[in-house]
Amino acid sequence: MKKALRVSLLASLIASTSAIAADQVTFQLDWLPGGDKAPVYVGIQQGFFAEEDLEVSIASGRGSTDALTKMATGQSDIGSSDISALMAAKAQDDVPVVAVMPYFTQAPHAFFALKSSGISSIKDLKGKKIATSPFTSSNAFLPLVLKENNLTEDDIKLVKSDPGALAPMMITGNTDAIIAWVTNTALFIAQAKEAGKEIVEMPWSDSGLSLYSSSLLASERFLEERPEVAERFIKAFAKAVKFTYENPQTAGEDLHKMVPEVDANIVAAQIKSITGLVFNDVTEQDGFGHFTSERIKQTWQYAAEANGLSQDALDPETAVNSRFFK
Amino acid sequence: MNQTSQPKLWLAQQANRFAPALFFIGLVLLWELICRVGKVPNYILPSPSAIITAFFNVEFSRWMIHLWATLRVALMGFVLSIMIAIPLSIGMMRSQLMNRILYPALIVIQSTPVVAVAPLIIVLLGTDDPSRVLITCLITFFPLVVSTTTGMLETPPEMIELSQSLRAPRYRETWQIRIPYAIPHIFSGLRVSITLAIIGAVVAEFVAAEEGLGYFIQFSTSFFKIPQAFAGLIFLSVISLLLFKSVQWIQAWFFPWSLPKKK
Numbered sequence: 001m002k003k004a005l006r007v008s009l010l011a012s013l014i015a016s017t018s019a020i021a022a023d024q025v026t027f028q029l030d031w032l033p034g035g036d037k038a039p040v041y042v043g044i045q046q047g048f049f050a051e052e053d054l055e056v057s058i059a060s061g062r063g064s065t066d067a068l069t070k071m072a073t074g075q076s077d078i079g080s081s082d083i084s085a086l087m088a089a090k091a092q093d094d095v096p097v098v099a100v101m102p103y104f105t106q107a108p109h110a111f112f113a114l115k116s117s118g119i120s121s122i123k124d125l126k127g128k129k130i131a132t133s134p135f136t137s138s139n140a141f142l143p144l145v146l147k148e149n150n151l152t153e154d155d156i157k158l159v160k161s162d163p164g165a166l167a168p169m170m171i172t173g174n175t176d177a178i179i180a181w182v183t184n185t186a187l188f189i190a191q192a193k194e195a196g197k198e199i200v201e202m203p204w205s206d207s208g209l210s211l212y213s214s215s216l217l218a219s220e221r222f223l224e225e226r227p228e229v230a231e232r233f234i235k236a237f238a239k240a241v242k243f244t245y246e247n248p249q250t251a252g253e254d255l256h257k258m259v260p261e262v263d264a265n266i267v268a269a270q271i272k273s274i275t276g277l278v279f280n281d282v283t284e285q286d287g288f289g290h291f292t293s294e295r296i297k298q299t300w301q302y303a304a305e306a307n308g309l310s311q312d313a314l315d316p317e318t319a320v321n322s323r324f325f326k
Numbered sequence: 327m328n329q330t331s332q333p334k335l336w337l338a339q340q341a342n343r344f345a346p347a348l349f350f351i352g353l354v355l356l357w358e359l360i361c362r363v364g365k366v367p368n369y370i371l372p373s374p375s376a377i378i379t380a381f382f383n384v385e386f387s388r389w390m391i392h393l394w395a396t397l398r399v400a401l402m403g404f405v406l407s408i409m410i411a412i413p414l415s416i417g418m419m420r421s422q423l424m425n426r427i428l429y430p431a432l433i434v435i436q437s438t439p440v441v442a443v444a445p446l447i448i449v450l451l452g453t454d455d456p457s458r459v460l461i462t463c464l465i466t467f468f469p470l471v472v473s474t475t476t477g478m479l480e481t482p483p484e485m486i487e488l489s490q491s492l493r494a495p496r497y498r499e500t501w502q503i504r505i506p507y508a509i510p511h512i513f514s515g516l517r518v519s520i521t522l523a524i525i526g527a528v529v530a531e532f533v534a535a536e537e538g539l540g541y542f543i544q545f546s547t548s549f550f551k552i553p554q555a556f557a558g559l560i561f562l563s564v565i566s567l568l569l570f571k572s573v574q575w576i577q578a579w580f581f582p583w584s585l586p587k588k589k
Binding site: 031032033034058059060062066069070073075163164167168171172187191194195260261262263266 | 388445534535547548549
């Protein structure tokens with residue numbers, strides 16, 4: 001992958017005459033490559049970073065906290081992660097990482113059930129068995145979304161299982177519903193189809209849980225030492241995000257070029273199914289790429305409650321630095 | 327000998343000779359049959375044919391890239407652990423004090439689950455090879471220390487007495503008597519360690535990696551491509567088996583005398 005990356009960068013460097021010595025930036029993903037992680041790959045393949053004289057390398061991560069740790073220890077400069085994980089980390093420890101731009105302006109958490117189960121809304125989950133994975137950030141928000149629907153944790157039977165086993169468990173009837181991110185919807189539909197079943201998606205953002213989620217974060221050292229590089233990166237990244245959701249198929253192919261194991265069509269389907277997390281009422285009202293103080297406060301209220309932290313453990317404004325997005 | 331029994335005898339001999347392979351083929355066929363008859367979906371248990379298709383759907387060059395990434399880390403970790411384990415065992419065998427100091431520490435290291443420590447090692451040493459090699463080394467070196475030490479301590483006392491009565495220096499006692507006696511033990515340790523080295527490399531890739539067979543398996547599961555994950559898993563087991571065999575070949579080639587006598 002690294003080699004492919006270098007070759008493509010080389011090609012774009014030759015193409016652009018202005019590039020002499022590009023600035024190196026290491027981008028941190030919070031998970032493995034997939035549809036929602038496409039923008040950074042698109043930025044490289046479409047030459048958006050090269051236009052800004054940047055040479056970007058990508059490191060995969062294993063969850064939000066893993067990505068945060070790597071940015072905090074300087075192993076990467078900038079990357080994607082859940083902003084509520086950042087807030088929770090900052091409230092407990094002075095983590096030198098800040099959010100610079102929102103990416104998902106709605107939470108990606110959702111319940112999924114088979115159509116044949118008769119479950120069609122969150123209220124129908126009373127007395128049902130629900131499976132979730134042990135380390136997902138969704139678990140912290142579960143009590144909140146249940147409360148919004150007049151349920152408590154005692155009303156459901158929660159079991160934990162490996163993320164890869166969740167959808168099969170639901171399809172085989174081992175569990176009534178599962179908790180997962182809507183980034184997986186396209187995959188779940190395909191799996192259910194294989195067994196001749198249909199699924200129902202119940203996004204938590206539809207039932208009261210409205211907050212910032214996956215965001216672009218950067219290490220404070222990177223912003224202090226190379227502010228001008230950071231500004232150019234964020235500009236190119238924003239351009240790549242827009243391009244990705246306008247051209248899902250091209251984005252899928254771009255990702256496939258750099259990570260050949262990924263199927264371009266699946267990535268395109270994933271991108272289409274999560275467009276609502278990136279472009280929605282919130283972005284329409286506040287403008288793409290802008291954090292608002294009000295929604296930041298709201299996000300922190302949820303994050304604090306979900307993580308059992310006191311509301312005044314953190315001034316949520318300190319977790320954000322919007323000066324770099326112009 | 328009568329004419330008719332000869333082909334039968336030949337068949338029986340061949341069946342006996344290829345019994346392990348036949349058993350294996352039978353098992354795979356049974357697996358395929360269960361998947362087809364029971365209509366087991368791929369995401370629960372992929373059939374062998376689906377796994378084979380998935381294997382060939384991935385380009386050969388990709389397999390080689392992932393294989394090399396895993397093999398490189400496994401072998402570096404393995405060599406490093408030999409370089410640490412053997413001198414350590416010699417030291418512990420020679421000095422009671424060193425033994426008393428190091429042995430508890432070794433047990434502590436061995437009983438710490440490396441999977442739990444791996445993320446911390448990555449934070450300390452970064453996401454490149456050094457941390458992966460260290461994780462592999464931590465998993466592999468203990469069996470080597472134990473088997474080497476046991477081997478050297480099992481040297482017949484009369485041989486040691488003889489060498490002492492001839493006033494042989496201690497380094498000769500170690501190199502010419504104890505180590506040769508320990509060779510069969512060292513090799514059984516190496517056989518255990520080499521398979522652990524692959525496990526170590528995979529554990530490291532699960533925590534931080536951009537390529538490698540462990541990463542490939544994790545990646546395939548994240549896309550719910552279960553047949554592809556199985557293909558990676560089987561490829562990994564074949565590599566593990568080949569490495570195990572290589573250690574046996576090295577022993578047979580360089581130290582044929584250390585093998586148990588054939589009947």
